[in-house]
Structure formats: C-alpha cells, structure tokens
Amino acid sequence: MSDTNKFRSLRLARAWSQEQLAELSGMSVRTVQRIENGDQPSLETLSALAAVFEVSVADLSGPDAHGDDALDQKIAEAKSKIAEEGRFYRSVITAVVVCALLLVLNHFTAPASAWSLWVAGIWCALLVIRGMRTFVLRGLISRWQQKRLRRMLRR
Secondary structure: OOHHHHHHHHHHHOOOOHHHHHHHHOOOHHHHHHHHOOOOOOHHHHHHHHHHHOOOHHHHHOOOOOOHHHHHHHHHHHHHHHHHHHHHHHHHHHHHHHHHHHHHHHHHHOOOOOHHHHHHHHHHHHHHHHHHHHHHHHHHHHHHHHHHHHHHHHO
C-alpha cells in the first residue's frame, strides 16, 4: 500500500471527509489534499495525523523514514506527562471537595474541635509534595538519570 493510499484509506475507514480530517488534525483542507495526492508531509504534519488516526508516526511514514522512533517517544512522553498532570488536578479537586464536606461535618458534629483542619492540612501537605514531584522534580530527576547513565557508559 502506498503512502497516498495509506492516508486515504485511514481517512475513509473512519468515514471522514477531507474537511473533517483537516479540522481534527489542525491542518488546512489543501494540505490534506496534497498529502493524499502524493506530496511528502513534514514530520509535524505526520505527528498530527498520527495522533488523529491513533497510530505511530512510523506506521504512517513507512520503513524508510528516520527519526520516527524518537518522535514517537517524545509524543508518548508528552502524553504520559499530561496524564500525570491530569491525575494531580483530579486529586486536588477531590481533596477540596472532601475537605469541604469534612469541615461541614465537623462544624455540625463537634464545633469545639477542629479535627477536619488536621485532615485538610495533612492532605494539603501531601498534595504539595505530589505537585513538586509532578511539576518540578520530574525534569530534574530525569536529567540527573540521563547524566548518570552517560557517566556510567563512559567507563
């Protein structure tokens, strides 16, 4: 199957028009037409199409393309980071809702004690640690690991 037929067959398998594919991938309709007529897409265009078709860039570009594995790895790392950030934000929302409910429960059951503030404080501290790990330390740790690996390979 040629590259031209590959793009067209993937689009038609999903029953998408060229306009729909262009909208989903963030490209112009003319770009989609050019690709389907045999023009060579750029790596950026290939990565957008791969994301829309839910395949790897290597699957779209064929066996002769170079650097596709690195691009696929970057895309996978970005998706992983976005998923981790999403889990963090869901944890924050959960903590806010639960702590608010505990505060209301504390107010009506034992207004003289502030046990719900202890729970909220501990949960907040844990979220701060997780946020630091998610947003700040993730890059530092991965850079340190790469540097350490290079040092070990030199020996």
